[in-house]
Amino acid sequence: MTDEGNELLKVTPTDAGFDLTGEIDGHSSPQLEAVLADVADRHIAIDMSGIEFVDSSGLRVLVEAHQRAEEAGGSLTLIEISQPVARLLELSGMNGYLRVKPAAE
Amino acid sequence: MVPTPTTLRGRVAAVLIAFVAVMVLAAAASTIAFRSWSDSLDDRGESRNAAREVADLRLAYSDQETGVRGYQLSGEPDTLAPYHDGSARAQQLLAALRQRDLGETDLIPCIDAVDEAAATWRTAIAVETIDDPDAAPPTDEAIASFGRVREALDELERVVSADLAGEVDRAERQRALTIAVLIAGLASALLCTALVTVLFRRWVLVPLATISRSARRLGADDTASLPDFGIAELEDVADAIRTMQASLAQARDRAVVAYEALAQSAVLALHVRSQLSNELGELPAGWQVDSMLEPASGVVAGDCYDLGLLDPHTIYLVMVDVTGHGAVAALDALKAKSQLRAALRSRLAPGAALEWLAKERATDPEADLMTALVVRIDVETGVCEYANAGHPPMLIGDGSGVQSLEPTGPLIGAFESTWATRSTTIAPGDALVAYTDGVTDTLGPDRERFGDERLLESLQAVSRGPIEAVAAVRSAVEAFRVGARADDLTLVVIRRPPLVESTPGETVEIATMPA
Numbered sequence: 001m002t003d004e005g006n007e008l009l010k011v012t013p014t015d016a017g018f019d020l021t022g023e024i025d026g027h028s029s030p031q032l033e034a035v036l037a038d039v040a041d042r043h044i045a046i047d048m049s050g051i052e053f054v055d056s057s058g059l060r061v062l063v064e065a066h067q068r069a070e071e072a073g074g075s076l077t078l079i080e081i082s083q084p085v086a087r088l089l090e091l092s093g094m095n096g097y098l099r100v101k102p103a104a105e
Numbered sequence: 106m107v108p109t110p111t112t113l114r115g116r117v118a119a120v121l122i123a124f125v126a127v128m129v130l131a132a133a134a135s136t137i138a139f140r141s142w143s144d145s146l147d148d149r150g151e152s153r154n155a156a157r158e159v160a161d162l163r164l165a166y167s168d169q170e171t172g173v174r175g176y177q178l179s180g181e182p183d184t185l186a187p188y189h190d191g192s193a194r195a196q197q198l199l200a201a202l203r204q205r206d207l208g209e210t211d212l213i214p215c216i217d218a219v220d221e222a223a224a225t226w227r228t229a230i231a232v233e234t235i236d237d238p239d240a241a242p243p244t245d246e247a248i249a250s251f252g253r254v255r256e257a258l259d260e261l262e263r264v265v266s267a268d269l270a271g272e273v274d275r276a277e278r279q280r281a282l283t284i285a286v287l288i289a290g291l292a293s294a295l296l297c298t299a300l301v302t303v304l305f306r307r308w309v310l311v312p313l314a315t316i317s318r319s320a321r322r323l324g325a326d327d328t329a330s331l332p333d334f335g336i337a338e339l340e341d342v343a344d345a346i347r348t349m350q351a352s353l354a355q356a357r358d359r360a361v362v363a364y365e366a367l368a369q370s371a372v373l374a375l376h377v378r379s380q381l382s383n384e385l386g387e388l389p390a391g392w393q394v395d396s397m398l399e400p401a402s403g404v405v406a407g408d409c410y411d412l413g414l415l416d417p418h419t420i421y422l423v424m425v426d427v428t429g430h431g432a433v434a435a436l437d438a439l440k441a442k443s444q445l446r447a448a449l450r451s452r453l454a455p456g457a458a459l460e461w462l463a464k465e466r467a468t469d470p471e472a473d474l475m476t477a478l479v480v481r482i483d484v485e486t487g488v489c490e491y492a493n494a495g496h497p498p499m500l501i502g503d504g505s506g507v508q509s510l511e512p513t514g515p516l517i518g519a520f521e522s523t524w525a526t527r528s529t530t531i532a533p534g535d536a537l538v539a540y541t542d543g544v545t546d547t548l549g550p551d552r553e554r555f556g557d558e559r560l561l562e563s564l565q566a567v568s569r570g571p572i573e574a575v576a577a578v579r580s581a582v583e584a585f586r587v588g589a590r591a592d593d594l595t596l597v598v599i600r601r602p603p604l605v606e607s608t609p610g611e612t613v614e615i616a617t618m619p620a
Contacts (some may be wrong), residue, residue, distance in 0.1 A: 023552070025546075025591070026430065026591055026592070027591075053546075053554065055542065055546050055592075056426065056428040056474070056476070056542060057428055057429075057430075059428065059474070060428040060429070060473070060474050063474060063519050067519075091495060091496075091497065091498070091511075091512055092476070092495035092512075092515060092516045093494075093495050093512060093514055093515020093516060093522070094495075094515060094516070094519065096515075097515065097519055097520055
């Protein structure tokens with residue numbers, strides 16, 4: 001198993017949830033999936049300000065984590081999302097589905 | 106050279122024999138010490154009894170002497186009672202003393218000396234006085250005679266006291282020795298138990314833990330080699346684990362080969378299926394099309410598209426991109442594509458086709474998130490009706506000026522939704538471009554993505570035709586790409602024929618120009 005995903009994505013636990021830095025793609029999305037697997041019943045805020053790129057596999061991980069949180073009584077909020085990530089959410093129509101708090105500019 | 110492993114059974118037997126031997130030795134030493142201590146206590150009791158009898162003997166002779174003197178003074182026969190009692194007790198005590206086993210060689214001669222001195226006193230003094238008190242021997246002679254009895258008693262008492270002191274000392278030493286032996290035995294038992302525990306851990310528990318770890322690591326695909334344990338039984342278990350490791354590794358390798366073969370086949374199937382779309386031959390009314398589907402390297406991605414005619418006047422295009430990877434995702438994409446095509450042939454509008462597909466997939470728990478495009482084009486008018494479910498926007502234009510056709514609804518599978526059908530017109534000479542995110546997400550130097558701007562720049566070639574446009578995008582992406590292709594690259598370009606001038610002031614489309 002490669003560690004490439006760990007090099008692409010840095011996950012730092014915070015009081016509110018997690019701080020993500022790097023890219024969420026086919027290599028690193030399993031790492032994020034593992035991190036979010038056990039926190040479905042919590043109210044988690046993910047700081048996305050350090051995320052420069054998300055592809056469809058990363059989007060799938062976020063959507064599924066959001067769905068698990070809804071079912072378990074928790075929540076998943078994406079905060080400080082960057083412009084490329086906001087564009088992806090807009091194109092995919094997920095900006096009205098996922099809890100999103102855009103970066104203050 | 107690998108040492109021949111000894112058996113665990115042999116080692117356990119050796120340890121057990123040693124353990125039992127130590128325990129037997131400790132028990133024997135303790136028994137002997139106890140017995141010696143007990144014997145010393147018996148000897149001490151014998152000496153104490155002898156000492157008491159010597160004291161009683163002294164009293165018996167004193168009673169005899171007192172009785173004789175009383176009779177000499179009073180002449181009353183009753184006063185002789187102490188004499189007779191003392192005489193009888195003295196004989197009993199002397200007999201008892203002779204039976205004592207003190208191991209003291211001077212004892213019997215001392216008893217004989219007392220008996221002899223007492224006999225002399227009785228004959229010369231006591232009997233003479235009792236026979237005729239008035240003719241009794243002189244007092245100083247009587248005192249001297251009885252004094253010799255006392256001297257003999259003193260010697261007897263010294264000998265018995267010395268023996269008693271020796272026995273008391275010996276009993277004390279035996280007691281200390283017995284305690285020491287018991288402590289040593291207990292310490293040996295504890296030491297042996299600790300040693301057995303250590304050996305059991307080293308010979309059994311540690312190797313078993315190593316084997317268990319190795320067996321568990323098999324689940325993590327870690328087939329680290331097991332050490333040589335040097336114990337036959339554990340070597341058997343380790344060999345079984347090694348055999349299982351090798352078997353699993355072979356099975357894994359076969360599975361990888363099979364998976365790669367399946368992946369290759371699935372990619373090939375998708376590719377062939379999509380390529381078939383290009384074998385439509387001539388599109389009506391001079392419309393041109395070209396496309397590409399470059400499969401990802403090492404994975405089966407979920408891109409596929411279909412292009413054809415719904416009727417002689419209507420071109421359709423469906424394009425889907427399942428977010429998952431693998432053969433299941435690829436087959437899922439193929440199925441979705443077929444469903445959308447069927448919906449269009451049932452005369453559903455593009456948005457309605459997406460809604461119907463979404464409802465179909467809502468009942469399938471295995472269905473993944475998916476983006477999709479559905480397009481139908483009137484070849485006569487260039488009117489293009491489309492619906493877009495979270496897919497990258499289609500582009501429309503002649504290469505110099507490009508319009509982006511944004512999604513008309515979210516991707517399919519996250520939640521219930523509706524998808525609008527929108528309409529635009531493809532002007533003569535303009536092209537409609539549809540692609541998947543594999544194109545714009547292609548990774549280049551410094552982790553930069555190919556992106557929209559490079560795509561638009563490459564699509565300037567669309568003015569020369571779809572074939573040139575697809576070739577330009579393909580070469581630009583390949584030149585930009587660093588590393589393996591991580592996702593499928595799918596691109597479809599459909600171009601409406603440009604207008605040409607037939608007579609001054611009149612233009613007609615190329616396809617309808619008279620021959």
